[in-house]
Amino acid sequence: MELRDIEIFLTLAEELHFGRTAERLRVTTARITQAVKKQERQIGGQLFERTSRTVRLTPLGRQLRDDLSPVYSGLQDGMRRAKLAAQGVTAVLRVGMIPLNAHELRPYWETFRARHPQWKLQIQHAPFVDSFAGLRRGDLDILICWLPVEEPDLTVGPVLFADPRVVAVAADHELTRRTSVSLEMLADFQHSDGPSIPDYWADSFCPFYTRKGRPIERGPLVRNTEEIFTLTSTGELVNLFPAHMTRYWNRPDIAYLPVSDIDALPYALVWRTETENERIRALARVAADIGTLVV
DSSP: OOHHHHHHHHHHHHHOOHHHHHHHHTSOHHHHHHHHHHHHHHHTSOOEEEOSSOEEEOHHHHHHHHHHHHHHHHHHHHHHHHHHHHTTOOEEEEEEESSSOGGGGHHHHHHHHHHOTTEEEEEEEOOSTTTTHHHHHTSOSEEEEESOOOOTTEEEEEEEEEEOEEEEEETTOGGGGSSOBOHHHHTTSOEEEOTTOOHHHHHHHSOSBOTTSOBOOEEEEOOSHHHHHHHHHTTSOOEEEETTHHHHOOOTTEEEEEBTTSOOEEEEEEEEGGGOOHHHHHHHHHHHHHOOBOO
16 A cells, blocks of 8 residues: 555545545545545455445444554654754754744744754644643643643743733623723623633633632633634623733724733743653743743
8 A cells, every 4th residue: 555545544534524535635536536445455345434425434444544543653753853854953842832922932932943953943823722632642842821730740831921811802892981891890791611621720711700709600612712702702702811812813893901900821831741851941941041021
């Protein structure tokens, strides 16, 4: 089986849809069909159960997927390492960011790259839903997230910045008649809720209670910022955010108001303790040397 045919098989096993597989691999559906038929002839058995509506792996297909996945991943990793080595890069440090202000954190990135040209620094977005999973799966080396982080398997490094708090509301919301609001006022409105987020961590971002003990009601479950803004723009929600959102996510249907009685939200480097290595320690040293930024 050729490498491209393995890629087609594994992608179809993930998507279970010929059209999406073709779109993802930028080939025709006929090419996908041809590759699958060729594989089934070579193996001597059916890999997928296909109807006009569904595509499912057969037991043989599941076995082949499980056997090929680690082999294919290993080949891809080997090719990536070879390309990096050809460029003089010996390793990659993958940093996932929940905040959106990577541009404002350039002093850290530039200093790290200047000190360690042999390592590639890769900055990528990290979702706030099930945020620690990327570290635990090994997809990320470091996560930049808000504090506190009280996970027994994770180490918290230097704080990079602390952001004042704002609330996002619909542009025609009643609160826009004010220049600032208090957490007590926000208890009158519904806020978003996120799945797979530890309670203590959610509470640090948006408290469950005001200082006077009033509950802050949670509303619909949201999985990304786009969903939050869709519900906020219609007046269904109000949502607390760090202040850098006013610079990086400006929309005509959303207004931001300062919140007067809640502390700034600190963001820090976090990594999985058992995977700590010299690259992680190097970025932590850079952060400690530069100190907390004012953004």
